[in-house]
Amino acid sequence: MSYKPGFFNGPDAVVSAIDLNNLLLDTDSYKHSHYRQYKPGTQFVSSYVEARTANGAIDYTVFFGLQIELAKLQGEVVTEQAIAEATPFLRAHGLEPAVDAWRRIQTRHNGRLPVQIDALPEGTVTGLRTALMRITNTDPEFYWLPTFLETRLLRSIWYPSxxxxxxxxxxxxxxxxxxxxxxxxxxxxxxxxxxxxxxxxxxxxxxxxxxxxxxxxxxxxxxxxxxxxxxxxxxxxxxxxIPASEHSTMTSWGGEAGELDAMANMLQQFPDGVVACVSDSYDLFRALGDYWGDTLKEQVLARKNGFLVVRxxxxxxxxxxxxxxxxxxxxxxxxxxxxxxxxxxxxxxxxxxxxxxxxxxxxxxxxxxxxxxxxxxxxxxxxxxxxQKLDRDTFGFAMKASAVCINDTWMDVFKAPATSVAGLKASRPGRLAVVKPEPGIYETVRLEDLGSRQDQLETVFKDGTVTRIHPFEEVRSRASTEYDDMMNAKAQGRWSGTR
Incomplete structure (x- = not known):
């Protein structure tokens, strides 16, 4: 469904509003030039997401949130209308989008994205440098699509995680x-x-x-x-x-002289259960001692099935x-x-x-x-x-291409900047998998080295269809259990934090 809020929607508008759900416009601008930059013969690109740095003493992450984005990416997301709308807009911006390729996605794949996304189960607790998600295109013509989606996918993971x-x-x-x-x-x-x-x-x-x-x-x-x-x-x-007051409700009773009445009203309006009341509008310690602790004490003690929370x-x-x-x-x-x-x-x-x-x-x-x-x-x-007081660098989240298939041969892709501090900007090479050798421990390995071990990255999205949904209580239970497993592994000296 198109979503075009704004002041320029009517027939007399000088410019027309843009659909905020247009997939072609939910990326970084320069991504629209990347389809021309891969080596001729490129058929597939494999990329992954990881967290690279600790947040103080927190040297692990809880993987969460991708499922929200997958719900938005499923089904027909590339339409002729979206292409027609985005093309002149991007050209005016200075870029030439892959119009013919987008139209082939629309006609050949019914507008559904030809990619496969594999990810850890949501709620998984892992150490740093663990591959949390892997994406590969499923149609060789659209080799550039995994990295085109980086903006959306990385954003959908780093913030909620x-x-x-x-x-x-x-x-x-x-x-x-x-x-x-x-x-x-x-x-x-x-x-x-x-x-x-x-x-x-x-x-x-x-x-x-x-x-x-x-x-x-x-x-x-x-x-x-x-x-x-x-x-x-x-x-x-x-x-x-729970019911709770704010300063506007407390101070509107006639200022300082009415504060006691405002507090009494809170107890009268909410006689049962838990109720919270801000108490520093004027003199906090007068409120604690004279009001709550004296005049209103009996009403506080008489509460049923709950208590007063002073703020x-x-x-x-x-x-x-x-x-x-x-x-x-x-x-x-x-x-x-x-x-x-x-x-x-x-x-x-x-x-x-x-x-x-x-x-x-x-x-x-x-x-x-x-x-x-x-x-x-x-x-x-x-x-x-x-x-709000966090960003992508809080845990150093990044999405990087790690392998390309050119003329039917897979090749490693990675970067290792000589100027990188402590190697933090280096990326992993090869198609990646994740194994779980024991509870609380995850290790990223090359896909060809997986052998008989189970890849913990499970397919959650393929060709426009969400293939695995994690219910919320399952996510909660997994996060709690895996945290305990991690702490046990740490206590026993079996956990390095980065694998």
């Missing part, structure tokens, strides 16, 4: 410290909440990134992520939220959060966990949503532990740090 990896890593860091301070990690899946929708660049980015976060978490305020999880992975309801939203969280929990503890009391840390009365908790990043969460948890405060006292809401 990066979000999913950071989210899983952060939740596991929270779980590890909960085991130390609480004696268990119960409810950890709700300890990292997605606050990132407004900080992304688009609804689509929020949907893809928000969906990726939910591979590890169950907490989100990014509704588009839930929509993507349902539409592309079959999840009925992938995440949950500080300013200041240095490593200082404010321990002090806030201590202040609440003076009013509501603490219990001592089996490991000797203090946990608030189960009717009240705290959420930190300001200035939260994967690293700041670790710093905040350390500050709490220094005060002998259990991590179970707090949840975290992450916005830009979750969905």
């Amino acid at each position: 990066t979000v999913a990896t950071n989210s899983l890593s952060t939740l596991r860091e929270i779980a590890r410290r909960m085991q130390i301070t609480d004696g268990n990690a119960d409810g950890v899946e709700l300890k990292l909440h997605d606050f990132g929708a407004r900080g992304t660049t688009s609804f689509e980015a929020a949907g893809i990134g928000g969906c990726a976060h939910l591979v590890a978490s169950r907490g989100t305020d990014t509704i588009s992520g839930l929509v993507y999880a349902r539409n592309f992975y079959g999840a009925d309801m992938a995440g949950y939220s 500080p939203d300013s200041g240095n969280p490593c200082e404010i959060l321990p002090s806030a929990i201590e202040a609440l503890g003076e009013k509501f009391g603490f219990t001592e966990t089996s490991t000797g840390y203090r946990l608030l009365n189960d009717k009240i908790r705290v959420i930190q949503g300001d200035g939260v990043t994967p690293q700041s969460i670790i710093d905040i948890m350390q500050a709490l532990m220094n005060h002998k405060l259990a991590i179970g006292n707090v949840a975290f809401g992450m916005g830009a740090g979750l969905l």
